[in-house]
Amino acid sequence: MLKIAQYTLSSPLLQAPMAGVTDRVYRDIVREHGAGMATSEMVTSQLSLLKTQKTQLRLPQLDECSPRSIQIVGTDPDTMAEAARHYVNIGAEIIDINFGCPVKKVAGSKQLAGSALLKDEQKVEQIISRVVEATGNIPVTVKYRTGWCQSTRNAVRIAKIAEQAGVAALALHGRTREDKYKPYAEYESIRQVKKHANSIPIIANGDIAGDEEQARFILDYTQADGLMIGRASFGRPWIFSELNHSLFGIPTKEITWQYKRDIALKHLESVHDFYRDSTSHHAKATTSHTGFANKVINWYLLSMSIQTNLRPRLLKSRTPGEQISLFKEVLDAAA
Numbered sequence: 331m332l333k334i335a336q337y338t339l340s341s342p343l344l345q346a347p348m349a350g351v352t353d354r355v356y357r358d359i360v361r362e363h364g365a366g367m368a369t370s371e372m373v374t375s376q377l378s379l380l381k382t383q384k385t386q387l388r389l390p391q392l393d394e395c396s397p398r399s400i401q402i403v404g405t406d407p408d409t410m411a412e413a414a415r416h417y418v419n420i421g422a423e424i425i426d427i428n429f430g431c432p433v434k435k436v437a438g439s440k441q442l443a444g445s446a447l448l449k450d451e452q453k454v455e456q457i458i459s460r461v462v463e464a465t466g467n468i469p470v471t472v473k474y475r476t477g478w479c480q481s482t483r484n485a486v487r488i489a490k491i492a493e494q495a496g497v498a499a500l501a502l503h504g505r506t507r508e509d510k511y512k513p514y515a516e517y518e519s520i521r522q523v524k525k526h527a528n529s530i531p532i533i534a535n536g537d538i539a540g541d542e543e544q545a546r547f548i549l550d551y552t553q554a555d556g557l558m559i560g561r562a563s564f565g566r567p568w569i570f571s572e573l574n575h576s577l578f579g580i581p582t583k584e585i586t587w588q589y590k591r592d593i594a595l596k597h598l599e600s601v602h603d604f605y606r607d608s609t610s611h612h613a614k615a616t617t618s619h620t621g622f623a624n625k626v627i628n629w630y631l632l633s634m635s636i637q638t639n640l641r642p643r644l645l646k647s648r649t650p651g652e653q654i655s656l657f658k659e660v661l662d663a664a665a
């Protein structure tokens with residue numbers, strides 16, 4: 331089984347961190363359905379911004395499934411080390427560093443964080459070393475892309491830097507920053523990384539769609555120790571238990587239509603509970619609350635191939651109660 335430093339995971343299939351997606355509710359649901367770990371979406375290493383409600387809601391909580399991994403993003407080694415120390419103090423059990431984010435707000439010329447750091451290997455080394463030093467025996471992992479652009483791919487060099495600086499595991503998305511999300515991810519770089527940095531677990535990421543044959547191919551071809559799944563888990567948290575069963579023979583419940591319906595409904599109810607409880611004292615509560623609830627509805631309608639003319643009403647529901655009962659009606663009508 332996949333081991334990250336002192337943590338033996340229950341499955342080598344991990345949920346990819348996704349900003350605006352993998353909130354506490356999402357992480358709980360995928361863990362319940364077989365994901366071996368679900369890292370938080372990226373959070374700032376600027377501790378002064380920690381007060382914001384948005385960041386507070388992104389942080390892992392002490393009652394969350396272990397190991398609690400939190401992903402930090404930033405650019406200054408000392409600031410990131412200080413942030414890592416802070417997150418460990420409030421309960422993180424693994425610190426993940428983001429060297430993969432392609433978006434302008436993070437990797438643009440103003441911030442030079444996320445995937446932009448792949449252009450500066452020395453800085454990567456400094457950041458990792460400082461964070462590893464700051465976190466003591468709390469494992470540090472790295473999630474990154476294969477390089478800034480096709481002509482400067484440096485996944486193997488980054489892996490060796492990370493390995494030498496004491497990183498406990500690497501997750502590699504088989505695209506460069508320049509590739510953004512264009513089809514398709516490639517797995518050759520992941521295979522090379524596994525070949526050249528074989529003292530730590532390597533986790534393959536990119537376009538894993540949930541079918542057994544493809545997942546088996548990626549594992550065999552790259553020899554990776556685990557797979558990380560992002561978008562394919564939208565409205566489909568049972569993807570983990572399905573693949574756990576088909577790839578590794580881990581027993582699972584039968585995934586019937588009724589089972590999916592119950593999960594979809596529970597996901598929506600949990601989003602309403604979580605944001606209502608967490609944000610009831612904040613004026614801006616409704617933005618993330620409604621945003622997440624509507625995303626959840628759209629994901630499940632798509633993944634369960636449900637077409638309904640009630641969709642506009644569903645997304646514009648005035649109260650959580652109204653939305654939940656309408657969603658139930660839609661799910662039951664589609665059964």
Ligand SMILES: Cc1cc2nc3c(=O)[nH]c(=O)nc-3n(C[C@H](O)[C@H](O)[C@H](O)COP(=O)(O)O)c2cc1C
Binds near residue numbers: 346348503535
């Ligand atoms: C909406 C969205 C948000 C994302 N946010 C993050 C993030 O916060 N940190 C990170 O390392 N990667 C982030 N990613 C990248 C994913 O973790 C993953 O590497 C990428 O989606 C490829 O995997 P997939 O093809 O299985 O989706 C994000 C991706 C999406 C689609």
